Amino acid sequence: MSTATRETQIVADPEVPLVRITREFDAPRGKVFRAHTDPELLVRWLGPRGLEMRIDHYDCRTGGSYRYVHSDADGEYAFRGCFHEVRPDELIVQTFTFEGQPDGVALEKLVLEDLGDGRTRLTVTSLCDSFADRDAMIAGGMEVGVVEGYERLDEVLARG
Structure with missing residues (x-):
């Protein structure tokens, strides 16, 4: 099937x-799990097209943390969080904070499901502190970043 x-x-x-x-x-x-946990792969797909990504640190293990920065001609957008639980090939539980709104911490759970025939379903839930925080995250360009990022991930996965 075409990506x-x-x-x-x-x-x-x-x-x-x-x-x-x-x-x-x-x-x-x-492979999908590795693309979420290996900083050399992550920098190739996470976020929308047109933004450069720099990883300050990315220690994807239970108890680890991360910080990365997306940038373009208009400025820098930094994100950080902590990994609460990482189970190889199946689960990542982490916090997620946009440093531009440091009080808005989301709890995220990424679940990877083997569908057979070399296919994987990824389900991500992001629980925010309030409906206002959730709606601000969505309005802030989350949809473009997620959709374009996963299109870019398809490209990375197709390259092997």
């Missing part, structure tokens, strides 16, 4: 301040 036919579903939960993102990839679960 162009993969759809990223982004749903804002009406009951709780949560965003659920679902995306399938034509790659084995281990």
Whole structure:
């Protein structure tokens, strides 16, 4: 199946301040997990096209932390968080903070499901402190960054 036919579903939960993102990839679960945990791969796909990415540190293990910066002609956008639980090929639980709004900390859970035939479903839930924080995250360009980022991830995975 062509990567162009993969759809990223982004749903804002009406009951709780949560965003659920679902995306399938034509790659084995281990490769998708590695692309989320290896900083050399992460820098090649995370975020929208047109932004440069610099990783200050990325220690993807239970108890580790990260900080990275996206930049363009308009400025820099820094993000940081802590890894609460990392289970190879299946789960990442982390916090996520945009440093431009340091009080808005989201708790994120990434679950990778083996669909067979070398395919993987990624489900990401992002729980925010409030509906206002969640809606601000969505309005701040999250959808473009997620959709374009996963398109870029398809390209990285296709290259091996």
